[in-house]
Amino acid sequence: MPRVSMRVNGAQVSASVEPRTLLVQFLREHQRLTGTHVGCDTSQCGACVVHVNGKAIKSCTTLALSCEGAEVTTIEGLAAGHDLHPMQAAFRAHHGLQCGFCTPGMIMAAIDMVNRLGPDLSEETIRHELEGNICRCTGYHNIVKAIRAGAAAMGGMPLAAE
């Protein structure tokens, strides 16, 4: 089996994997980072979004081997202990989650949105940008509010926070 190495949340990791191993399987099963979720098989729901080299990608349709040498950030890599990333704090403050299953992907997608488009996001922009993330619980109302607030809070931060 081929070997793959990458940095995950700042730590160098490596493992021998079957070539068909997906990045999400590598993260969940080999690294036991179970915060990244799988909600569908067709790259639609976005529960699996992580950042690879600073960009949001769907880890359920990315081969682990294609991430050789990459810098990967997952939901577990955002907070320092209880010191939350502003986007995490905003999701809690605005009740942007209920069952929590889509939440890691939502937060990772939201941070990427701010990285690409800046901290001043309109409701319309956020709704449009969320087309790759499905939530069944919240009706998106509070997710949109949370992302607006989280983006504004990130405004005070350097854009490439990771």
Next chain:
Amino acid sequence: MAATGIGARVERKEDFRFITGRGNYTDDINRPGQAYAYFLRSPHAHAAIRKIDTKRAAGMPGVLRILTGADIEADKVGGLICGWMIHSKDGSPMKAGAHPALAIGKVRYVGDHVAVVIAESLAEARDAAEAIVVDYAPLAPVVDLATATEKGQPAIHDAAPDNQVYDWHLGDKAAVDAAFRKAKHVTRLDLVNNRLVPNAMEPRAAVGDYNAGEDAFTLYTTSQNPHVARLVLSAFTGIAPEHKLRVIAPDVGGGFGSKIFIYAEETVCVWAAKKVGRPVKWVADRTEEFLAIAHGRDHLTHAEMAMDADGRILGLRVKTRANLGAYLSTFASSVPTYLYAPLLSGQYNIPAIYAEVEAVYTNTAPVDAYRGAGRPEATFVIERLVEVAAREMGQDPAQFRRKNFIRKFPHQTPVIMCYDAGDYDAAMKKALEAHDVKGFARRRRESGRRGMLRGLGYSAYIEACGIAPSAAVGSLGAGVGLWESAEVRVNPIGTVEVLTGSHSHGQGHETTFAQLVAGRLGIPIENVSIVHGDTDKVQMGMGTYGSRSGAVGMSAIVKALDKIEAKAKKVASFVLEASETDIDFRDGKFTVRGTDKSIDFPSVALQAYIAHKFTGQQLEPGLKEGAFYDPTNFTFPSGVHICEVEIDPATGVTRIDRWTAVDDFGVIINPMIVEGQVHGGIAQGIGQALLEGAVYDKTGQLVTASYMDYAMPRADDLPSFTVGHTVTPCPSNPLGIKGCGEAGAIAAPAAVINAITDALGHEEIAMPATPQAVWKAVRAVAARAAE
């Protein structure tokens, strides 16, 4: 200390683990030495199984065991059950066909469970499943709901030769016939309540584990009611007696009803764990969920409403055909009967109601409760009828409703329910103002100038929540009681654990239940933990569905807290050397009336465990109390939702311009959480009305089996919502709670369709009102105008 008691917008205690990726869902659980299960599913909607050849597959790398229906028979594993008995008009019991966890002799829908492969890895299990050779003899599939019981259709189950499960009715037919004879106007509608797939974002999963030393099983599963799962797996499936079977439902990523039921997959995982001597893990992929999870709705209804000359409703006649799919799921039989017809009176004073429901088998996935479960279907019937009746009689739809509102409580409807409290007019008034209905005519003109069509639709819904009392539901056929349990454990330092039989899968019980306890005992909310979802910790419970956890689950906690307070007062009386009757408890402090002597709650807890101030003969040490609560009635949340749409006649695209909801949930524990429940419910209702629909082709293939084909509501399909409340406390439970979990999904579809039909001036539009369907309706209106 920030306000954390009842009514406060407390941030959720459970959120930290979810926003940091530390949730603990079933798929996150891995047991040492676990193997993986993969189910081979039927590609046919209806076929006899001649032979299953597993020989080549069994020899493939990593394969530990392949199990089929023959093993189910050999091990005498009991079939999956339907726990609610319905009797037909003629008194005969419903015709329930056998439902083995792995198919025996026949498959009955695409996705039915044919075999399971247990292997070292999921990939190996999947590879081996492809090598199993099944010799099928395909049979003609029964797919169409309207014709499923016609002569000449093949029987899906021997037990139901004409594919009819039951032919049930409720109400007074003669009284309704008499009402229609007096009517000056009759409104008639044919309605389709489209079939939906619940689609909780977490797919179902199960890990079965067997401890040979103890001869005991553990099942980790995505369940809304782990105790009911244990009961069924013990008493009916016979896998292990209850004291040898622990069921854990850890963090569960949404349920919406679909995780109430006991499915083949978890049954097989726990059974197979012993057979292979290894923990067995199964996780559904999304397509498996589409194929094999219990679907929702799927009704065909003809409804007629009789009015006098002023538009007062005289009678209602409803005939519904309900699709229950290929097998009866756990509570399938109750959904189109007792969760449906008793709500047909809506918010209205209707003297006579008669409903007939024929439930049928088809070669499609089982259909069972999905958010609202029967009540959305009833609301769609009555709220479409009143809207259309008002339009036909030239009356304003809001005024038509107000004229017919029930205004005196308690109100006994002709269909079982006795509404205990409500103020429907107050909600309507508030909604009319909040929505600026007065400005609608102006907004419509403005849309018209841009070539757009604007419409406004109401939905004044009622629902029955709590699904209790036990004796009442028992008399209607329920196989279980629908009480709830709670245990309050006070630790010596005054922190508290509350064990509840309710289960949270997004509802925020860890916060709202803690708000109740912290407020009552006068302790910081951080000092309260809510424990749920583990049959080894919580003795018994009935789980979460039917918006019952506030009204029933929290009431059980109140009852246990009453006992805690009574016991703590006794302890305080010994410590303070006063008579128990002179002790007051307020804001976390026990005081001796008329003195300055007092002691706080944590100190009393400590004294209860130290037990130095009283003897064992005077008082038992410790501070722990349990309670079971059985409600006195259903609860009746209600409200008015107003939907305003703008339609582009050139494309048929419907945009929801604004949405106003005014709900009466009785007393609200945490407004932030309640509003979130309303938003999510509305979104699912809008999904049903505009986007979603499970579609089988003529051969019984599910053509909407992924998110590529089944339109889930996305963020840009929905507006932001204006949500408000009125409050009439529920008199039927100690907190005055009614329940809020399903309201949005119940109210929304009728509001959307009423708005679209208002915009189009055309009543015939089926859900989902996709752009294509709306565009066709626009063309039909134009053609009619040209005639």
